[in-house]
Amino acid sequence: MSARFHHASVLAREVVQLLQPAPGKLLLDGTLGGGGHTELFLAEGARVIGVDRDPRAIAAATARLARYGEAFRAVRADFRDAKNVLSALGISGVDGALVDLGVSSPQLDDPARGFSFREAGPLDMRMGEEGETVAELLQRVDERELARILSEYGEEPFARPVARAIKRAVAEGESLDTARLAEIVAGAIPRKAWPKRIHPATRTFQALRIAVNDELGALAQWLDSLPALVNPGGRAAAIAFHSLEDRMVKERFRALTHACTCPPDFPVCACGAKAGFAPVTRGAVKASEDEIAQNPRSRSARLRAVERLR
Numbered sequence: 001m002s003a004r005f006h007h008a009s010v011l012a013r014e015v016v017q018l019l020q021p022a023p024g025k026l027l028l029d030g031t032l033g034g035g036g037h038t039e040l041f042l043a044e045g046a047r048v049i050g051v052d053r054d055p056r057a058i059a060a061a062t063a064r065l066a067r068y069g070e071a072f073r074a075v076r077a078d079f080r081d082a083k084n085v086l087s088a089l090g091i092s093g094v095d096g097a098l099v100d101l102g103v104s105s106p107q108l109d110d111p112a113r114g115f116s117f118r119e120a121g122p123l124d125m126r127m128g129e130e131g132e133t134v135a136e137l138l139q140r141v142d143e144r145e146l147a148r149i150l151s152e153y154g155e156e157p158f159a160r161p162v163a164r165a166i167k168r169a170v171a172e173g174e175s176l177d178t179a180r181l182a183e184i185v186a187g188a189i190p191r192k193a194w195p196k197r198i199h200p201a202t203r204t205f206q207a208l209r210i211a212v213n214d215e216l217g218a219l220a221q222w223l224d225s226l227p228a229l230v231n232p233g234g235r236a237a238a239i240a241f242h243s244l245e246d247r248m249v250k251e252r253f254r255a256l257t258h259a260c261t262c263p264p265d266f267p268v269c270a271c272g273a274k275a276g277f278a279p280v281t282r283g284a285v286k287a288s289e290d291e292i293a294q295n296p297r298s299r300s301a302r303l304r305a306v307e308r309l310r
Helices: 012-019 036-042 055-064 066-071 077-087 105-107 134-140 145-154 159-171 178-188 200-213 214-231 245-257 289-294 296-300
Strands: 026-029 049-052 072-076 094-100 228-241 277-279 302-308
Touching: 012 036, 012 094, 012 228, 012 302, 026 036, 026 228, 036 094, 049 055, 055 066, 055 072, 055 105, 055 214, 066 072, 077 094, 077 214, 094 214, 134 159, 134 200, 145 159, 145 200, 159 178, 178 200, 200 214, 214 228, 214 245, 214 302, 228 245, 245 277, 245 302, 289 296
Parallel strands: 026 049, 026 094, 049 072, 094 228
Antiparallel strands: 228 302, 277 302
16 A cells, blocks of 8 residues: 555655754644655654545555654544644644645546546545545536536636536436546537646546535635644645645735734734734745656645744
């Protein structure tokens, strides 16, 4: 199992520089995956708690990092519940917290998981083993709700005709797999409007994956938990791969680092509120050309970080 779950960690050097793992520090990797980022933290002498919804990721990382002994602990959970995970372990806070958002390479490359349409696979897309599958979602929602999902989570400009075509196929009892769903989506979008760099079904698959896993809800809860999760002097970092995630991280980090609640037209601050965090990154950190050449999936990665003030 562990051999099958290998994932190239994006922006690895930059993450280590920002989170500053060192002996005596405890870090939380909220999206453990194959353990790539965690291994770098452990190599610097830090202790790490790794969290992931995917039991295959937990098994792979546990095998990969066994040599670090008690310095590493893996917990199967959603990173939205990070504070509860720490509480259950008797830990009040961490010195660094990371989430690497989106889908991992092993999940994407396994047709049985249903994340990709390169090969036919079941309409699943769940990060873990519980919850609703995409097939069940498509049966449950009506055309209007499906169009909302495609528009909001996939930013699909042809959300209505795509939703109409998918619901028609579902209503007719068509046997759908990932390859057939991609065909239906492509057929619902005018050929001249197909995006140039991605398959026309990419945005729909992204939207369905986000909806099934409630990815934006999980991110919102993690961001809201940071004041209670990160120790004074500790840092939090997030790697986002699409604009919805990155926008949420950017806005929440801005709120954490700007405490003033005065109306924007006030010439000076009168509320006296103080920020609990300070920005560490100015804008988003992006992958280098060398990293993009070695790992094309890093092209869209955006890394941001904040530090809790002492």
